[in-house]
Amino acid sequence: MFISKRRFILKTCGTTTPLLCLEPLLLLAEQYAGFTEVEDLFYSRKNYKRPDLQVTPHKHFDQEVALLDSLFPDGVAYCMGAVNKDCWYLYTLNPFPRRTPHQALPPVIEEPDQTLEILMTDLDPEIMSIFSKEESLNATEATKRSGIDKIIPNMIIDDFLFEPCGYSMNGVTKNGCYMTIHITPESEFSYVSFETNVPCSSYREIISKVLDTFLPGKFTVTVFANQTSPIKDTAEELQYLSTIGEWSRRDIQHCQFKNYDLIYTFYSKFPS
Ligand SMILES: C[S@@+](CC[C@H](N)C(=O)[O-])C[C@H]1O[C@@H](n2cnc3c(N)ncnc32)[C@H](O)[C@@H]1O
CATH class of the missing domain: 3.60.90.10 (S-adenosylmethionine decarboxylase)
Structure with missing residues (x-):
């Protein structure tokens, strides 16, 4: 785990359930640092060798995406590589720029x-x-x-x-x-x-x-x-x-x- 001023990195292994810490983590970030918005997010992992041994919500990428979607309206999910062989899953934020047509970008x-x-x-x-x-x-x-x-x-x-x-x-x-x-x-x-x-x-x-x-x-x-x-x-x-x-x-x-x-x-x- 690495924590810096504006970023939190968590790496886990085995049958841990890192996505279940997101809600309490967001609450702590608000409570202790006053942060109310997530600027960017990267959840990634390689395909599992034995996904059946994982615990919900990590048994399938779809389950992980459903949980993340419930927290992040601008989330997008990708799979890179061959889905039937070695591949890498990613969930990140990719919002549309929020501006009116005549407004310049900040x-x-x-x-x-x-x-x-x-x-x-x-x-x-x-x-x-x-x-x-x-x-x-x-x-x-x-x-x-x-x-x-x-x-x-x-x-x-x-x-x-x-x-x-x-x-x-x-x-x-x-x-x-x-x-x-x-x-x-x-x-x-x-x-x-x-x-x-x-x-x-x-x-x-x-x-x-x-x-x-x-x-x-x-x-x-x-x-x-x-x-x-x-x-x-x-x-x-x-x-x-x-x-x-x-x-x-x-x-x-x-x-x-x-x-x-x-x-x-x-x-x-x-x-x-
Ligand atoms: C590198 S460690 C886990 C690293 C850590 N949890 C992480 O991802 O930051 C995984 C290896 O340690 C072994 N291991 C032994 N005791 C362990 C424990 N109490 N928890 C996790 N892994 C353990 C596993 O068999 C495996 O070979």
């Missing part, structure tokens, strides 16, 4: 903002074994042995190694950027998620470092960038990356929302 004062997310499956078993109590003494050792501390240097890291296995870390920079990594090492359903909002003119190097660190069989890459982000033009570089190392691109989609451009790509070593 000037938009926009802070640069961007998010890179890499969701990886079928990971290298030797690397995954680092994230167990059998192989690593503690989270700090797992962070160092895996090379997580080198992906984006100078992060202040809060990491945790679960018993008997599993790993989570949150990192922040002095200027308020974040990186977060969560690892499920069990070979039957191995999964690693990586997310950061560090500003860069290209994400190529970070993507390569993440892939070299975890060696996934397949992965999705998504980049959100607004108009003032330094990544804005180079987010498109993904369009020209039909291969990254030994991974080939199987899917690419591009979306334009009210404030953000989104690019979604899916790569795998072998056809899935």
Whole structure:
């Protein structure tokens, strides 16, 4: 969980029900910070391997959308990628500009903002074994042995190694950027998620470092960038990356929302 002045980020796993916290969260934001409006919202997840094991309202994306629609009149739901294979669901806000025909738009004062997310499956078993109590003494050792501390240097890291296995870390920079990594090492359903909002003119190097660190069989890459982000033009570089190392691109989609451009790509070593 990351909280800043105007933003709240929550990442969960397993059979948690993050959408059920929305109503109490909105009440708390009003009560403690005086915020009565949601400027933007992003709820996203990869398709589940076993959706039947989830708890309502997370058994199906339609259920999640129905709940979100009941709270947000301007919400829109998307599925990127192949709906019968690997795909990525997104719910966001995309309201029409509210103005009369002769009224000029107010000037938009926009802070640069961007998010890179890499969701990886079928990971290298030797690397995954680092994230167990059998192989690593503690989270700090797992962070160092895996090379997580080198992906984006100078992060202040809060990491945790679960018993008997599993790993989570949150990192922040002095200027308020974040990186977060969560690892499920069990070979039957191995999964690693990586997310950061560090500003860069290209994400190529970070993507390569993440892939070299975890060696996934397949992965999705998504980049959100607004108009003032330094990544804005180079987010498109993904369009020209039909291969990254030994991974080939199987899917690419591009979306334009009210404030953000989104690019979604899916790569795998072998056809899935
Ligand atoms: C990375 S952790 C969960 C991370 C965290 N809940 C999140 O998403 O921020 C998931 C891995 O930890 C293991 N694990 C062990 N104990 C756990 C616990 N009490 N809660 C969640 N995961 C646990 C799971 O088997 C799995 O491999």
